[in-house]
Amino acid sequence: MRATVTIHRDFTISDIDERIYGAFLEHLGRAIYSGIYEPDHPSADENGMRKDVIDLVKELDVPVVRYPGGNFVSAYNWEDGIGPKEDRPVRLDLAWHTSESNEVGIHEFADWCESVGTEMMLAVNLGSRGLDAARNFVEYVNHPGGTYWSDLRKKNGKEEPWDVKLWCLGNEMDGPWQIGHKDAAEYGRLAAETAKAIRAFDPKLELVVCGSSHSGMPTYPDWEATVLEHTYDVVDYISLHMYFANHEKKTGNYLALTHKLEAYIDTVAGVIQFIKAKRRSKKDIYISFDEWNVWYHSSQQDRQILEGGDGWPHAPALLEDIYNFEDVLQVGLVINTFIRRADVVKIACIAQLVNVIAPIMTERGGEAWRQTIYYPYYFASRFGRGTALNLVIDCPTYDSDAYSDVSYVDISAVHNETDGTVTLFAVNRHPDESIDIDATLEGFEGLKVIDHQVMTHNDLEASNTRSAPSEVAPRQGNGAELKDGKLSASLPPYSYQMIRLGR
Template sequence: MAARVTAHRDYTIAKIDDRIYSGFLEHLGRAIYSGIYEPGHPTADAQGFRGDVAEVVKALQMPFVRYPGGNFVSSYNWEDGIGPREDRPTRLDLAWHTSESNEIGIHEFMDWCEIVDTKPMLALNLGSRGLDEARNFVEYVNGPTGAYWGDLRKKNGRAEPWNCRLWCLGNEMDGPWQIGQKTAHEYGRLSGEVAKALRAFDKSLELVVCGSSNPKMPTYPEWERIVLEHTYESVDYLSLHMYSQNKAKNTAEYLALSETLDRYIGTIQSVINVVKANKRSKHDVAICFDEWNVWYHSHEQDKAILQGMEGWPKAPRLLEDIYNFEDVLQVGLTLNTFIRRADVVKIACIAQIVNVIAPIMTEPGGPVWRQTTYWPFLLTSLYGRGTALRLAVASPTYDTETAGEVPYLDIAGVQDDAGRTITFFAVNRHPDRAITTAVSLEGFAAAKVVDHQVMTHPDLRAVNTMEQPDLIAPKPGTGAAVEGGILHLTLPPYSWQMIRVGV
C-alpha cells in the first residue's frame, strides 16, 4: 500500500500556538490527592508535592494548566481553599459525589505551577455562583494590595499578585449534569456581564466562554451562536470538549473519530465567522479545546461512587482509565488534528494530567509511571512547535459509519521557528498492511533524517503498568531516508511515528 505527500515551504496553515500542549488538573479522584500531592511520600517536598510526579509532568512542557475544574468548579467556593489549612472546611462535592478537604487551594496550586514550570488557566464558578464571586476571585489572584482582596492575599502569605492572564467563564454550562446548568441565553447574558466586569478590572485578560460540551449535544451548534451573540466582543476564546470512546471495540470506527473532531472544529469555526459577520466585528474569537482525551475504560468501575453508593469518599480511584496501545493512535490523531487546525485552535488541554484519565499514573507511597499515551503527547509537545505545513496527501481510504471515507494515512507537518527542521507525525490506521510513503519536500534545501521514533505493538490492548512501565514506548525507527528531495518511509500497520528532517 502506497501514499504520497507533498510538503512545500511556502504552503502553510498558521503559526502553532504552543498552548495547544496544555493540561488540566481538577479536584477529582486522585488527580491532586496522592497524584501531585502526597505528604509523606519519599519524594515529597516540604509542601507535600511529589517530586517524582513533578519531574514527569515538567518534561511535557505544558504551557498552561487549567484548574480547578471541570464539573467540580460549578459548585466550588474558592474561598474554602485559602487561609490556614486547619481552618479550611471539608465540603461535599456534588459533581463527583466525594468529599473535598481543601488542603490544596489557589496558593498551593500556584506554587505547584512554578515547580513544574507552567502557568495557570483558572476557571470561575458560574454554576452555583455568579458575577460577584467571579470578580472577587480575579481580584484576589491579580489585584494590588491596598484593597480588600489583595490585602487578604497578602495576609495569607502572598503579597505580589500572580497576574493570571487566562480565565474560563464557567464549565460545560449546557450540560444537564452540571450544577447550575443554564440555557444558552441565560448563560450568554451571565458570561457577558462577568466578562464586562473583568474587563473593567483589567482589559488585558484573556477570557474563555463555554461552547458545547460535545458535538452530540441537542443544542449544538445553536448554543455557540446564541452565546457568542451575547459575548462576542468581550471574549477571546470559545471552549469545546470531546472525549474519544471505543466501547464497541471496533478499531476502524474508533480511529475515525479524529475526522469527527475535525468537522466539529470546522463547524464551530463557521459559527464564529457568522457571528463576526453579523456583528460587523473586527474582533477575532478562537477555539480553546480545553478538554480532550480518550475516556471510556473506567465507566463501569466508577458507577458505585458516582451514584452515591459509597458515601462521600475522599480522593477515591475515579476515572482511572488504563490506556492501551490503541489509545496511542487516537491521541496521535487528535494532536495531528489540532496541528492542522492551528489557524483556529489556539489552546488545548489534555484532560487530565495525573491518575484521572491521565498520561501519568501513581501509586500511593509508591512509584510514578507513564501510560502509553504519555509518549505521543510528549514528543508532539517537544517537536510540534513552529508553523503547521499545509500538506497535500494522497492516501488509500476505508469506509466508516462514523465519518464516511477515512484515509489510512493521517499525517501532520511542522517547521520549527528557526526553519531548520521539519517534523512529521504520522499514523497508519490499517490493521495489517504497511504504508510505503513518499514525502516530496518542495522548496527546502538539502535534507536528511535526524530523528525517527516509532510506536507499534502486535497487541492493541497492551498497557503499561507499575510492574512493566515501559512495555509501550517509542523505539528508534529504521529505513527512513531522504533521496533527491523525497523522504521515503514505511509505516507499519497500526503505528504512530515521528520523523524529524533537518533542512
C-alpha cells in the first residue's frame, strides 16, 4: 500500500502558536498532591515540589499550564490558597467529592511554573462567585503594589507581580454538573462584565470565554453564538473541550474520532465568523482547546469516590487512566489535527499533566515515569514549532461505523524557518499493512533526514508501569531517505513516526 504527499514551502496554513502544546493541572485527585507536590518525597525541593516530576515536565518544554481548574474552580476561593499554610482552611470540594487542604495555592503554583519554565494560564471562578472575586484575583496576581491586594501579595512573600497574561472566565459553564451552572445568556452577560472589569485593569490581557464542554451538549452550538453575542468585543478566545474513548474496543472507530474533532473545530470556527459578520467587526477570535485527552480507562474505578462512597478523602487516586499503545496513536492524531488547524486553534492544553489522565505518573514516595502518550506529546512540543504546512495527500481510506473515507495515513508537517528544519508527524491507522510514503518536497534545498523516531508495538494494550516504564517507547527508525527532493519512508501497521529533515 502506498501514499503520496506533496510538501511545498509556500503552501502554508498558519504560524503555530506554541501554546497549542500547553497542559492543565487541576486540584483533582493526585494531580497536585503527590503529583507535583510531595514535601516528604526524597526528591522534594525546598518548596516541597517533586524534582523528578519537574525534570519530566521540563523535558516536555510545556509553554503554558492552565490552573486551578477545571470543575474545581467553580467553587474555589482563591484567597484560601494564600498566607501561612498553617492558617489556610480545609474545604470540601463539591466537584470531585474530596477535601482540599489548600497547601498549594497561587504562590506555590507560580514557583513551580518558574521551576519548569512555563507560563501560567489562570482561571477565575464564575460559578459560585463572580466579577468582584475575579478582579481582586487579577489585582493580587498582576498589580505592582500600593493597593490592598497587591500589598497583601507582597506581605505573603512575592514582591514583584507575576504578570499573568492569559485568563479563563470560568470553566464549562454550559454543564449542569458545574457548580453555579448558567444558561448561555446568563453566563454571557456575566463573562462580558467580568471581562470589561479585567480590561479596565489591563486591556492587554488575553481572555478566554467558555464554549461548549463537548460537541454532544444539547445547547451546542447555540451556546457559542449566544455567548459570543455578549462577549465578542471583550474576549480573545473561546474554549472547547473534548475527550476520546474506546469503550466498544473497536480500534478503527476509535482512531476515526478525530473526524469528530475536526467537525467540532470547523463548526465553532464558523460560529465565530458568523458573529464577527453579524457585528460588522474587524476583530478575530480564536479557539482555546484547553482540555483534551484520552479518558475512559478509569471510569468504573472512580465511581465510588465520585458518588460519595468514600466520604471526603484528600487527594485520592482519581481519573488515573493507564494509557496503552493504542492511545499513542490517538494522541498523535489529535495533535496532528491541532497543527493542521493552527489557523484557528491557538491554545490547547492536554488534560492533565500528572497522574490525572496524564502523560506522567507518580507513586507516592516512589518513582515517576512516562506514560505511553508522553512521547507523541513530547515530539510535537519539542519539534512542532514553526509554520504548519498545507499538505496534499493521496492515500487509501476506510469506513468506520460513524465516518466514511478515513485516511489510513494521517500526517502533519511543520517548517521551522529559524533552524531550517521540516518535521513530519505521521500515524498509520491500518491494522495489518505497512504503507510506503512517497513525499515530494518543493522549495526546500539541501535537506537530509536528521532524525527518525518510530513507535510500534505488537500489543495495542501494552502500557508503561513503574516496574516496566519503557515497555512502550520510541526507537530509532531506519529506511527513511531523502534524495533529489523525494522522501521515502515506510509506516508499519498501527504506528506513529516523527521524521525530521534538516541540514
